[in-house]
């Protein structure tokens with residue numbers, strides 16, 4: 001695997017592969033890789049001949065009081081894991097490479113409505129930061145296929161919408177969430193949990209399972225399920241941002257006719273803000 005930090009170097013490698021007729025698969029990450037990322041990478045490799053991963057902790061998607069400065073950065077280990085996973089090129093730009101040195105704020109990509117709900121309401125500007133950096137990365141790498149985790153369900157929806165609206169010739173693939181054996185969704189932010197909090201954290205998955213089982217068996221009083229899910233998590237010591245039943249396609253509030261649903265949670269436990277979701281078809 002080759003590691004590059006410059007945009008021109010990425011373009012040169014990708015252009016050479018294209019001339020050989022290769023399909024390019026891409027996984028953007030913020031590094032600190034774990035088994036969840038490796039599953040994205042394995043999926044990406046099935047869809048391309050050459051595989052590129054990026055590692056960039058994107059300042060634009062962190063709020064002023066969030067964990068940008070402390071976000072875990074483990075480039076040496078990430079490089080080993082990407083090499084073992086069969087990655088061809090690791091792109092690791094710095095902030096100046098991605099956003100320049102100027103005092104002028106960068107051009108932004110805003111995906112309205114779908115960015116404003118759920119996490120967007122609690123993290124203003126977050127999805128604008130995500131959409132902007134992913135658009136830039138797509139322009140740099142020009143992938144045929146890009147893979148994103150379903151754990152960040154709203155992020156995936158925002159990226160799908162942006163890709164369609166801006167006519168990127170990239171197919172977006174969602175990869176299933178990878179869980180610890182007790183159900184906790186894998187996340188770099190799980191490391192912020194104390195031992196006691198880590199023991200409580202799987203309750204998020206348990207609450208999601210309870211809600212989705214009820215919906216699959218025909219319950220359609222979503223407001224009640226949301227109240228019950230939130231109460232269950234609060235009783236375990238979580239501070240809830242939301243526990244919400246939404247339409248899968250656009251994350252709007254479902255009507256009685258909607259069947260393709262997703263239940264989403266964002267909850268804080270100590271220093272960690274955990275998100276998770278489960279998709280369900282109404283019974």
Ligand code: PAF
Pocket residue numbers: 028029030056058061130133134152155
């Ligand atoms: O999911 C992430 O790790 C990030 O939000 C992404 C997509 C790499 C953009 O910075």
